[in-house]
Amino acid sequence: MLKRRGTQVSLAIGAGLCALLLGATLSVTTSGFTRKWQSWIQPQPSSLPSQSQAADSAVAALADLSPEQRAAKLAAIAQGKQGADRNRARYLLASDAIRQRQGEKALQWLKGLESDYPELAAYVAFKQAQAYTVSGKTAEAAAAWKSLLRQYPDHPVAAEALFVLGRQDRQYWDQAIAKFPTYPRTQDIIRQRLRQNPNQPKLLLILAKYGINAPGIVPVLNRLTENASFTATLQPEDWEAIAFNYWEHQEYGKAAEAYARAPRNSLNTYRIGRGLQLSGLNSQAYRAYQLLATAFPQAEETATALIRMAQLTPKPINGIPYLDRVISQFPDQAAEALMVKADILEGLGSGKSAAQSRQSVLSQYPKSDAAAEIRWKQAQRQANTGNFLAAWQWAEPITKQNSESEFAPEAAYWVGKWANQIGREQDATSAFEYVLAKYPESYYAWRSAVQLGWNVGDFDSVRQLQPQVVRSGHSSPLPTGSATLQELYQLGQSQDAWALWQVEFKNPTKPTVAEQFTDGVLRVGVGDHLDGIFMLSSLAWREKTEERSQYQTLKQQPAFWQALYPFPFLQPIEAWSQERQLNPLLVTALIRQESRFQPQIRSVVGATGLMQVMPETASWIASQIKLKQYKLDKPEDNIKLGTWYLAYTHREYDNNSLFAVASYNAGPGAVAGWVDKNTFSDLDQFVEAIPYGETKGYVKSVFENYWNYLRLYNPEVSQQVEQVAQASDSYQSAFKF
Template structure:
């Protein structure tokens, strides 16, 4: 019935930060009959400060998440006080609230003199003044304000707003906006309008290629550039085209474009990989061989050799693998195991064994060696040899500590040790998982085995944990001071607009830039892209400096809050209460289904936040006697999705594992698995689910649930901090 988003090739999936989440004042959520509900509280850990250095604690920032009516009186009191940063902030927020309410004249009173006092947002104050005149209907004063803004802040990107407004009477100013601020959303808007009038404008197509990669219409730009202007495109243009295709997982077109891009190791590798992923063997081989010829010592060449060996006949593959073994130590383990497999196929048993032993002994920290160990451990466990399984898996916990496999291996080491009667060793393994991999699904399972009140598959539905969200937004690690200030003030649209005008390194952003981009996207409701930006920070980064930066970022609460947000709170609260479902479980499932994107539609036709199939929606509507509904409406979608989640729980006697699996794969499959696998051990059941997608789905949903619990429940946060201190 419902299908989750597929994991992107080649690695993992992820999470997000809503416009209301990072550092906002808490919204109080209560259920009359579901326990304590959600309550107000402070920030839970982390080092990214929510307050500028040298400034006293703000009285304004905790008001950011409140509505205009809720905060008006408090802001007015602060705005009427003595000069201070908070006074400036209060006046700015009051003016913006009034502009949104079309009360321009009142807004102007709060803006008077603010431009001089509030230097960090002086251009934005001038912008608000012009907007205030606009909404008050005073066109003459609005034009004068726009002109004054242009004269004072002509070098600032906010001038694009003035050029756009004044360009309505003088279209030549549109040319100036495009020339001076090509990445500004107003310039993008002008470019699209002009292309609709005349699509044959190469300069505008290139502007959109470089500055509007997320547009739903970008495919028309890509097609026009390749079909009409291919001969005029430069290598950097092809790289920009390739990047967009790669980012959208269209690897065939990406590979073709990378082949025409600037010759770099990464571009040539992706030229080969894109073709390989789409089954174009000859083209992939040619690209990898070109990579080897032109960049024989580059890091990407090591992986290219492994890929090349996968595409050629066995005897031709061996020299490529030998080259990888000898020149690229980080790929030697994988190459040795691939070599052993080829030698086995040619009955060179002794040589194959030697290659495997060398991989196991010298390259134990290789991801490929860890995976090989795990496959052997699984085989031993399946045969009932738990000691052998333990012996094969235990080294993974020491040698592959940064691998996604590590928490899984450590958890099962604990399970197998317990089965062998080594209770103390088993407990130590579960504690190790909890302290070293607290974000993992296996940490949740370990916590339950250790006796923590985190819920089990049979009890999690009825739990109503206290949840506390941070008071204030954390400072962004990148962007101008104006972007950071606007974001802290909850001015999501203005912060995002300014960031787009500033952000230049879209193809190769720094860690700080990519995280900032993700957070700001989430602020304006681009949930899938925002979550992916945050989650994918480490997908392509492997320099020591970048890894260190990512590791440091993951120590901050802001990073995790960005991955696990609470959008659509009101609807989740309402329908969780109605269905008597744990609201964190509903949030966790929704995060997995749609990444909180209300308008998303799967290839199978599933719609909205909880990915309800239209046919299933019609069935539910009949069951609950609802005639009018829209599955792309958040309230309706959550209403229907929670009904079906309640239905799957009822089907399986409130076992949430089966309920969640059924939500993804359907009741027929789950019933068959229960019959085939049995119910003796829930962990073994999950690992034995034959649908790879559904097995991953179960783990991701409960991993999501666990992260919401550990991040926002004060008691659990405190317990885990003690485990981390021990670890």
């Protein structure tokens, strides 16, 4: 299981899924692997606001197709009447020709285009230089690179010319470093120079500031901070950038040391303490929190620091004054402080006082997350005694007063389960529909769909399903970025869009909601699924009212969900799902959870690749299937081995995907023990009773992933979810007694 910044991150068969995502539709029977193909060419419409006019472009609708698939249609548009789409078609045809090393053909499409296509004029010059290069016309190529630099000296794409020309004259590289330090080609220049001479602190500092997600950045930070002659030149603002980079890579102890030398403010001071605490240096962390509380008594970080101080005190009773200060001074965190105080009092044997603290949470802060936690624990206690009506009564306020709490989807789902158990079937139906309307992306939405009898697969039947899948034919527009960026992105020029964004993205340490969304989408576009999905999913952590509103708006857009649930590595997933008779969306869901589609990723215990296969497990599987040579970081091999093992765990448990997925994470031995000891006939209860917290979260995440792929890309399920959402007002009756 992978972790990222403190959080866990961790196919129709045959030609089917790949063809569908490129422009076909599949219909299947649910009892087997029969299928029939129908062509489709109409993409789903986009509704995300944008500065780009390319959103409704016929050319943009072809951007996701391969050069071979789109060539004829693009050529027809390019030879048609003057207009924006004619320019776009010519540009795409030239780009495709360059990739195919047909430079002369590309130059024909590019001739005169810069004057007709001002949004991409600089990139037309860039493509002309590339076309001469792939044609082997050295002199013309050099002239074209210099022309690009002369005409567009301040445009970020000029860094491409500086990179090429710098191979002969290194002064061009100096210009790139001075003018475009964030541009990827410039970062390549810096790394090449550091390989030749690693003792260049100015270059190291540029990488430290602008290469936050670059491969191998932590050794760069170490080299910069462990050399006394280098550190003597660093300013407090430099240390802040270094600290942030360490923090992003979970090097918390080193981040704390760097923050200690950064400008003194409440956030930096808090991170000194937190970094020390996460490194196990509790006494030092306590002193840092004390410094924060003294120097910044009104800061919001101080409230969190006081709560942590209360938890770090050797004598728990000494922590109560810190909590009382939070309760009196910081109303937004008072409920959390009351909960911690209740736990301390209970540990000291003061059960009555602890109960009073918890009651204060319910009476004074009924809309807090702490109140939701109290209610949910009480609901579970009542359910465990068989008093389902009382459990319902405790869970009901969560759906109204704590509807944004992490407990809300689970509470609403179990209201439906408990309603069924006491014979109130209509209330149960309303509860399940409420979950689907209010929390459609949740694991409990899938469980609710199962309870409603939708054809979405249950634990014991999901393996056999072969869902129909249809994806939008082109990318939805971005909420921010220049007109040039928008054009590049809409035309599927992911690498160029990403490179330009590195210059346009001015404040990556404190991005706006629109900037963070754009960054995440563009990362996914260039295959950085780990950080891209993180950037998108962590938008949910925004707390300010305006930012949460912006996030909720983005969540309504297809682009948000399609970026969160992409379809890389279609061919091998599809092929090996067919071979193993596995639901391809379940395989995709598991890969998303295991590796975020990063083929080179390796866990701390050695699990490798897309399906995080352990080397010893791979060796055993290879002996079973007589596979002599393989590489775990090669997608084809990894999926071949991982799907065999997933099919094996299914066979071990009579095709029950709950047990199979749990076994994939925890091992067959552990799951066998749980099955033997567990008397639950209700598999929902089994999931909640899984004793390994990681495995319980893993099971829910994999099936939540599966459900989201299904609700986003299966037309039938998408329509059902939409219908439920449109009628959502009627479901409130499920929570009335």
